[in-house]
Amino acid sequence: MQPRPGVAPFTVRTPRVVAARRLHRRRDREETGRFLAEGPQAVREALRAGLVVELFGTAQALARHPDLSAGAYPVTDEALGVLAETVAPQGLVAVCTAPDVPLESALARQPRLVAVLVEVRDPGNAGTAVDPYNGKCVRASAGSLFHVDLVRTPSVELDPLRGAGLQVLAADPYGDADLDGLADTGELARPTAWLFGSEAHGLPDAVAHAADRRVRVPIHGQAESLNLAAAAAVCLYASARALR
Amino acid sequence: MQPRPGVAPFTVRTPRVVAARRLHRRRDREETGRFLAEGPQAVREALRAGLVVELFGTAQALARHPDLSAGAYPVTDEALGVLAETVAPQGLVAVCTAPDVPLESALARQPRLVAVLVEVRDPGNAGTAVDPYNGKCVRASAGSLFHVDLVRTPSVELDPLRGAGLQVLAADPYGDADLDGLADTGELARPTAWLFGSEAHGLPDAVAHAADRRVRVPIHGQAESLNLAAAAAVCLYASARALR
Numbered sequence: 001m002q003p004r005p006g007v008a009p010f011t012v013r014t015p016r017v018v019a020a021r022r023l024h025r026r027r028d029r030e031e032t033g034r035f036l037a038e039g040p041q042a043v044r045e046a047l048r049a050g051l052v053v054e055l056f057g058t059a060q061a062l063a064r065h066p067d068l069s070a071g072a073y074p075v076t077d078e079a080l081g082v083l084a085e086t087v088a089p090q091g092l093v094a095v096c097t098a099p100d101v102p103l104e105s106a107l108a109r110q111p112r113l114v115a116v117l118v119e120v121r122d123p124g125n126a127g128t129a130v131d132p133y134n135g136k137c138v139r140a141s142a143g144s145l146f147h148v149d150l151v152r153t154p155s156v157e158l159d160p161l162r163g164a165g166l167q168v169l170a171a172d173p174y175g176d177a178d179l180d181g182l183a184d185t186g187e188l189a190r191p192t193a194w195l196f197g198s199e200a201h202g203l204p205d206a207v208a209h210a211a212d213r214r215v216r217v218p219i220h221g222q223a224e225s226l227n228l229a230a231a232a233a234v235c236l237y238a239s240a241r242a243l244r
Numbered sequence: 245m246q247p248r249p250g251v252a253p254f255t256v257r258t259p260r261v262v263a264a265r266r267l268h269r270r271r272d273r274e275e276t277g278r279f280l281a282e283g284p285q286a287v288r289e290a291l292r293a294g295l296v297v298e299l300f301g302t303a304q305a306l307a308r309h310p311d312l313s314a315g316a317y318p319v320t321d322e323a324l325g326v327l328a329e330t331v332a333p334q335g336l337v338a339v340c341t342a343p344d345v346p347l348e349s350a351l352a353r354q355p356r357l358v359a360v361l362v363e364v365r366d367p368g369n370a371g372t373a374v375d376p377y378n379g380k381c382v383r384a385s386a387g388s389l390f391h392v393d394l395v396r397t398p399s400v401e402l403d404p405l406r407g408a409g410l411q412v413l414a415a416d417p418y419g420d421a422d423l424d425g426l427a428d429t430g431e432l433a434r435p436t437a438w439l440f441g442s443e444a445h446g447l448p449d450a451v452a453h454a455a456d457r458r459v460r461v462p463i464h465g466q467a468e469s470l471n472l473a474a475a476a477a478v479c480l481y482a483s484a485r486a487l488r
Binding site: 233 | 475478
């Protein structure tokens, strides 16, 4: 398949480029329900998920990725530069539809493992609490944004999670339960919603105490605690292993 | 205990501050074998490890942390600002002796779990391959720099690791062994040296193939791979759990 034939490359002033570029701003993302994904890997995943609204690529990138280039708009290097946030975007940027779903829809699929991020702020860890569609978060998700159900809620409600048959475990460095212990007793083999707090402040006390268990990752050494990303990776891995 | 009495706060021009500030440069760290640690948590760990050469603090910070302030030099806010890299260093910066040890010494302690970082470049993940004492790495280690044996070698040598009774496992997204499988068979319960490659390129082929096993973290979903920090957290957790 070929890029749109006979179209002169779009420049930074072409209206479609001007409009797409605005999606770097959160307000515009929220108003339109759209966001930008860059690079062949993210674009491929977004296409597979049926979420691509418009695709822009340099002539070189479209030639290198013929599988992605159907219907793409060619853009100048300069126009690609203003659409992309990274230094090396590899020539492709897509306007995508934000894929988040209502909590009820996500729970209706009977997930066995859910991660709830409470007031997480570092986009590299999960997206800010309010906008998982900023560029850094989209890149950090490495495509998972396009095939994991993403739900945004104004507050944390545990009843719907429990109603869907999930136990609620709070990741808490000062928790009285220990991840190894829960794995040993088989408790991790139950469908689980994990609650993770912010990097700086952890979970709000009220949220942590509303969970069924407060669970710490055992630290075999003298470190005081793990960072959020490491703790979440370990908790989710341990659950996924127990749920096999 | 009190800060040095009767000393006027050091300024940005005081020779000790000028000398300490140079340690932001890698060349100066390498020439002196010293580096900077900032914030009460890192300073406390460095003091416990006996690695603090000089401690600088604002009057406010020294008053707030009397347990740390013995022998500290008071500095002006401006001087603290040039010594610190973070926006909120909480008033304390220490000049520390780099604690790395020779490989033989580290192995003589018969470690049961060793992480080998091969050409890792992102300081947030482990320190650059060449300088684990840059500020970002010191902060990312969250104190572990001061109580884990740190060894730097110009190349990766597996024989000394095997000689110390360690099996060598390479973390490799395309590995033929699976972390869950090794946990199930009990292989993870053997003393282990894990090899982790760079974020961008993974392990060099020759290094990965020289390991006893190339091990992938099982991915229960559609993601293509984990980032280095998440993969390392999961591998080391799984080993530590098996080695309990």
